[in-house]
Amino acid sequence: MPVLEIDDLSVSFSGRSGKHIALKSVSFSVNKGEIVAIVGESGSGKSVTSLTAMGLLANSAAIERGSIHFHSRHGQRHDLLNMKEDDRRQLRGRDMAMIFQEPMTSLNPVLKVGDQLTEALRDHQLCDAATADKKARELLRKVRIADVDRVMKSYPASLSGGMRQRVMIAQALVCEP
Ligand SMILES: Nc1ncnc2c1ncn2[C@@H]1O[C@H](COP(=O)(O)OP(=O)(O)O)[C@@H](O)[C@H]1O
Numbered sequence: 001m002p003v004l005e006i007d008d009l010s011v012s013f014s015g016r017s018g019k020h021i022a023l024k025s026v027s028f029s030v031n032k033g034e035i036v037a038i039v040g041e042s043g044s045g046k047s048v049t050s051l052t053a054m055g056l057l058a059n060s061a062a063i064e065r066g067s068i069h070f071h072s073r074h075g076q077r078h079d080l081l082n083m084k085e086d087d088r089r090q091l092r093g094r095d096m097a098m099i100f101q102e103p104m105t106s107l108n109p110v111l112k113v114g115d116q117l118t119e120a121l122r123d124h125q126l127c128d129a130a131t132a133d134k135k136a137r138e139l140l141r142k143v144r145i146a147d148v149d150r151v152m153k154s155y156p157a158s159l160s161g162g163m164r165q166r167v168m169i170a171q172a173l174v175c176e177p
Pocket residue numbers: 013022040041042043044045046047048049058060
């Protein structure tokens with residue numbers, strides 16, 4: 001059963017030097033329980049593919065062609081590129097998540113780790129505050145962070161690079177996407 005189906009996807013960026021194609025006719029699908037690795041040299045379009053699926057492309061990007069379908073946890077098939085942004089936001093974080101590459105730009109510097117970890121749970125109203133806190137702590141332990149109490153109360157700047165990256169993994173997993 002497919003979870004994600006990307007078909008004939010082309011994406012371009014427009015700038016001062018004109019329009020340039022970043023993705024050209026990308027097609028693949030990911031089945032339930034399957035792990036798919038996309039491998040390619042720097043600049044080949046791995047990040048743009050993922051960001052397009054998440055609906056997080058920069059404003060200068062345009063989807064030239066293709067479709068992306070996603071099956072949510074309730075078995076509904078969504079046409080991601082023709083969905084209302086509000087509906088898409090419902091899926092993001094809860095049903096689909098992305099572990100970003102740059103923790104320093106992706107983590108919010110003025111929010112404590114604990115608050116960032118529980119944010120998606122609160123946004124999607126998936127559980128009460130005490131359960132969210134418990135879940136965040138569990139995930140930090142799962143990504144092998146030893147001093148969970150300190151990290152929950154810390155700002156990203158006071159963590160090491162590796163710890164920040166693990167916080168981002170925990171954040172992506174918190175809603176069990
Ligand atoms: N915000 C952007 N504006 C303009 N071009 C971009 C932007 N993001 C990515 N690109 C271009 O899209 C192509 C694919 O980039 P990317 O997906 O980041 O590659 P990868 O993740 O495989 O290293 C590259 O040519 C890159 O320069």
